[in-house]
Amino acid sequence: MSIVAVDLGKTGCRIRATSGAETVSAHGAGVPGLADSEGDVRAFDAIVATLGELDLPTPVASIGVGAAGAEAAPAAARALAERVAAHLDAPTAVTTDAVTAHAGAFEGMPGTMVIVGTGTVLLTLDEAGTLSQVDGWGPWLGDEGSGRAIGQEGLRAVLAAHDGRGPATTLTAAALELHAPLSTLPRWVADTAAPARQLARFAPRVLAAAAAGDAVARDIVERAVDAVVQACAATAGPYCLLGGVAGSAVFGDALRARLRERGLAVVEPRGDALDGAEYIARTPASAYEGSVVRRG
Template identity: 50%
Template sequence: MTAGGATGVAGVDLGKTSCRVVVRDANGERVGEAVGAPGLASPDGVARAVDAVLAGLRAAAAGAGTLRAVGVGAAGALAAPDAAARLATELAAACGAPVAVTSDATVAHAGAFAGRPGTVVAVGTGTVLVELDRSGDLRTLDGWGPWLGDDGSGTWLGRAGLRAVLRAHEGRGEPTALTDRAGAWGGPPDALPARVAGADAPARTLASFAPHVLAAASQGDGVARTIVAEAVRAVADACSHATAPYAPVGGIATAEPFASALRAVLGPGSVVVPESAPPHGGLLLAADPTTPYERTVSRRDPV
């Protein structure tokens, strides 16, 4: 059931760094953004995801009773389906509208390909590929989290960069411009381990150093360039086991020099620009329960 007079549909892309929202109604589209959440698999993941989504909806001027459907792609939904179901239930109650929850990478695929074959290559804080093959089968590659997977991700880059700083500090590694960047980011080398280990979200903290690695690589630092090249190879290897074309999304996949290097490795014509931004995939899933993505979706109506 929906609130009387509610006409808007909302699509949400909830990552670990940011929450992006688009609301479509009779007046067109409005967008909003809020801080992300650590992922549904984390101990307080559902509560923080609810807060992030509601903040994003408020930023897009959409409150309770104004929406007739909401589609959410949330980081960690595939790894924690029970948490995804709880998020759908809590948001449906808070919004007063039906809610569909799936992974952030799945809504990215819906935005990029609208149900056609291809692979979204989502590289941000983490890494996950969502493939829809030519037989209509949907599967993911990687997405195993920061300790066992997420190859080439922002967390991966940040960890590799900080490890290079520590090795250089000990004389076991090459000098690197990353040392000065790490100093401004987290203090002297011997303070860096505690800076990461003591963080509320260590993976996200590591990923916050990734832009420094990319910037140093762009400016010619040899150590940083090697790290970025290794990250690109890791992502390209996953792509080689998935269906082309590939649509890169996320803060790392679309940032330079990572983006250009990935296009070069994958080859001409194999990389496409997504048709729509990930929140628009949320709009599709909110309105249509018959897409190829449906088996990944948790749907709940307001009680």
């Protein structure tokens, strides 16, 4: 009997199936999120497509799915659980990718999972076993300090320099490598199904420019770190840092230093979101159960 773990985010879909000592895995395309239009259908299609890349050990005992946007779209989470359970004919648990990240990092122990990737979300499990969330409100109302925010501020700085409203920056050359001419950058962002993900594509260039000493990029990164530190101050540690932005040296090192300056403990995660999805699938009575939808 195999346990299937799914980590479905905006930038990718990872699936791992474990049966005894045997493990197989695959990676596919992500989706904007369950809260998006037809989010459950898009998520299901992404999962099925990625499953198609696996030589899946059968039968399947249970499936755990961490999907971006599940907390904001409970009806879509229920629909996704029903679709996956019917497709694999096995009990299916669906929760947000923040919960599976926390479960992978802490395995039900108290602490705060700080995820800084395309978006930003902090999930805390306190000593009383209560889960609470800070930020994770999406690109238009939240996600402070995220890859989307860093990329967006970087492109704003490029256009300000282009207009003469802001200082010159090496980000201009980086933006031209991504898209030219600069005058059509607004359309480049708008003419996509996932504008936040499009903006986040520029974040690695901002981080690289900051590491190389560009003053404009360094200011953007420092402000992003400040935003995440303020979010951490609203929660309780210890803290695990995850996500592509948090994993970068220029951002992650600065964030760790700022948290330690405040006397806040930063610890290494025990596992990742796939481990958390497997934990959710295997443990129906965990501290996370109030945030999990089960079908099948």
